Amino acid sequence: MYSQSDLDQLSADLRRRWIIYTIPAVLLLGTQIYSLTVRNEVLTIAAGILLCFWSIFYIGLNIVPVMRYRTHVNNMLHGITHSIHAVFQHFDADDSLVDGVNFRAMHIICKDDAGEDYERLFYWDLEKPLPAFQEGQALEIVYHDRQVADVTPV
Numbered sequence: 001m002y003s004q005s006d007l008d009q010l011s012a013d014l015r016r017r018w019i020i021y022t023i024p025a026v027l028l029l030g031t032q033i034y035s036l037t038v039r040n041e042v043l044t045i046a047a048g049i050l051l052c053f054w055s056i057f058y059i060g061l062n063i064v065p066v067m068r069y070r071t072h073v074n075n076m077l078h079g080i081t082h083s084i085h086a087v088f089q090h091f092d093a094d095d096s097l098v099d100g101v102n103f104r105a106m107h108i109i110c111k112d113d114a115g116e117d118y119e120r121l122f123y124w125d126l127e128k129p130l131p132a133f134q135e136g137q138a139l140e141i142v143y144h145d146r147q148v149a150d151v152t153p154v
Contacts, residue, residue, distance in 0.1 A: 001076070001125075001128055001148070001149065001150050001151070002073055002076045002077050002149065002150075003077075004077065006073055007070065007073050007074055007077060010066060010069060010070040010073060011070060013066055014063065014066045014067060014070060017062050017063050017066060018063065020058075020062075021054075021055075021058050021059065021062070021063065024054055025051060025054060025055065028047050028050050028051040028054060029047075029051060031043065031047040032044055032047035032048055032051065035047060064100070065100060068099060068100030068101055069100075069101055069127070071099075072099065072101045072125070072147065075144050075145075075147075076144055076147065076149040077149075079144045080144065081142050081143060081144045081149050082142070082143055082144075083140060083141070083142050083143075084110060084120075084140070084141050084143070085110075085138065085139070085140055085141075085154065086108035086109060086110045086120065086138075086139055086140075086141055087108060087109040087110075087136060087137070087138055087139070088106075088108055088133040088134070088135060088136070088137045088138075088139055089107040089108055089109060089119070089135060090106075090107050090135060091104050091105065091106050091107075091124065091130060092104060092105035092106075092107070095126060096123065098123055098146075098147075101125065102125075102126040102127075103123035103124060103125060103126060103147070104123070104124045104126055104130065105121055105122075105123060105124075106121070106122045106123065106124045106148065107119060107120075107121055108120050108121075108122065108139070108141070121146065122141060122143055122146050122147065122148050123146050123147045123148065124148050125147065125148070131151065133153070137153060138153070138154040139151055139152065139153055139154060140152045140153075140154050
């Protein structure tokens with residue numbers, strides 16, 4: 001499901017977003033420094049306020065989500081993963097936000113060491129298309145924490 005090229009693309013996108021942020025921020029900071037040297041209090045305050053708003057909104061809306069998703073993809077590729085055989089039940093209708101990434105809950109049935117069935121919940125990344133699994137279909141799931149890294153029908 002995930003590849004190193006996905007991670008490289010996210011890193012390049014994050015770098016581009018930081019550059020887009022930096023250009024106006026440097027201009028606003030330069031304006032603020034200039035206004036300090038000419039002792040223009042109104043311009044200094046205005047540039048400071050604009051710099052704060054630009055930083056808060058741009059970083060919060062455009063950089064943090066990509067950073068969180070890049071961390072998720074890095075965990076799927078390089079983190080500790082486990083494998084389990086299970087039977088698919090269903091996907092939830094609602095989305096879930098876990099660690100800043102959008103997921104869809106996936107319910108499965110597993111067998112414990114005594115052979116008893118128990119239900120388990122995993123999270124499917126909504127950036128990836130939802131598979132068309134049928135209820136009762138056997139799957140092999142590779143996961144990190146509760147997030148699906150890869151799934152193979154058995």
